[in-house]
Amino acid sequence: MYLPIMLEVENKNILIIGAGTVAYKKAQKIVEQKGNVKVVSPRFNPDFDELKNIKRIKDVYDKKYIKGHILVIAATDHPSINKKINEDCREENVLCNVVTDTHSDVIFPSHFNRGDLTMAVSTNGKSPALSKKIINDLKQHYDESYEERVQLLGEIRDIVLSLDCSQEERRDILNHIVELEAIELRKLAKKEMK
Numbered sequence: 001m002y003l004p005i006m007l008e009v010e011n012k013n014i015l016i017i018g019a020g021t022v023a024y025k026k027a028q029k030i031v032e033q034k035g036n037v038k039v040v041s042p043r044f045n046p047d048f049d050e051l052k053n054i055k056r057i058k059d060v061y062d063k064k065y066i067k068g069h070i071l072v073i074a075a076t077d078h079p080s081i082n083k084k085i086n087e088d089c090r091e092e093n094v095l096c097n098v099v100t101d102t103h104s105d106v107i108f109p110s111h112f113n114r115g116d117l118t119m120a121v122s123t124n125g126k127s128p129a130l131s132k133k134i135i136n137d138l139k140q141h142y143d144e145s146y147e148e149r150v151q152l153l154g155e156i157r158d159i160v161l162s163l164d165c166s167q168e169e170r171r172d173i174l175n176h177i178v179e180l181e182a183i184e185l186r187k188l189a190k191k192e193m194k
């Protein structure tokens with residue numbers, strides 16, 4: 001079983017082996033979050049030309065490339081090579097995601113963001129298509145308005161945490177404000193700023 005955790009990738013070194021369609025999608029997501037991406041592959045999908053801030057190495061996989069990375073993504077179209085990459089990473093204590101396997105050390109959930117709200121869904125590799133469908137359903141319910149909502153709740157929470165009251169009272173207030181309408185949250189945030 002997997003434990004869902006959030007990974008801060010900004011300025012972290014992440015290695016991708018293979019440069020096809022799947023590798024491109026993962027590289028794009030990591031670059032968006034300002035991770036340092038290095039890609040090793042003998043051939044690069046033309047989409048990679050759009051990604052300016054990545055380092056390309058035109059070569060086949062070799063274990064020597066792993067060192068110095070916090071995460072390796074094995075994204076070749078050869079499951080046996082990807083498996084070897086996963087084994088090498090285990091020896092080097094580096095986390096590894098294998099795109100052709102449902103049992104690698106790291107799997108990417110399907111996800112979306114509404115500002116600081118992140119929603120992520122995984123099926124433990126059983127059905128990525130179902131993860132995608134559920135995420136699309138959640139997108140309808142948790143619409144763009146949640147971006148402001150989370151922002152306002154964060155602002156109000158900072159004020160509440162600075163109040164001189166018991167931990168229980170604080171928890172009650174914080175649990176109560178999540179039920180409020182946006183208009184009430186805006187008023188509260190404004191009032192507290194003064």
Ligand SMILES: C[C@@]1(CC(=O)O)C2=NC(=C\c3[nH]c(c(CCC(=O)O)c3CC(=O)O)Cc3[nH]c(c(CC(=O)O)c3CCC(=O)O)/C=C3\N/C(=C\2)[C@@H](CCC(=O)O)[C@]3(C)CC(=O)O)/[C@H]1CCC(=O)O
Nearest residue numbers: 099100101102107108109110122123124125127128129131
């Ligand atoms: C989140 C996302 C990646 C992202 O973020 O890029 C993701 N898969 C996505 C889409 C997708 N992948 C596939 C389809 C075709 C339909 C289908 O097969 O269902 C679609 C749907 C589509 O493309 O529309 C095929 C596929 N995927 C894996 C295998 C290998 C295997 O099963 O052995 C094969 C078979 C290849 C073959 O047939 O040969 C494996 C994995 N894919 C995972 C994640 C991990 C488990 C996630 C979970 O627990 O649910 C895991 C285990 C490893 C990993 O990659 O981390 C992205 C969401 C897109 C979105 O949200 O827009």
Ligand SMILES: NC(=O)c1ccc[n+]([C@@H]2O[C@H](COP(=O)([O-])OP(=O)(O)OC[C@H]3O[C@@H](n4cnc5c(N)ncnc54)[C@H](O)[C@@H]3O)[C@@H](O)[C@H]2O)c1
Nearest residue numbers: 017018019020021022023040041042043060061076077099
């Ligand atoms: N996890 C997912 O989300 C997901 C989704 C769809 C498909 N897949 C699976 O992922 C695999 C990759 O799919 P794709 O569409 O990106 O394939 P692709 O053929 O577009 O790309 C494969 C890449 O791997 C490179 N490569 C091959 N041998 C290599 C080696 N020894 N060292 C380094 N690079 C090497 C190739 O040059 C190419 O750039 C497929 O097996 C596919 O079934 C996974």
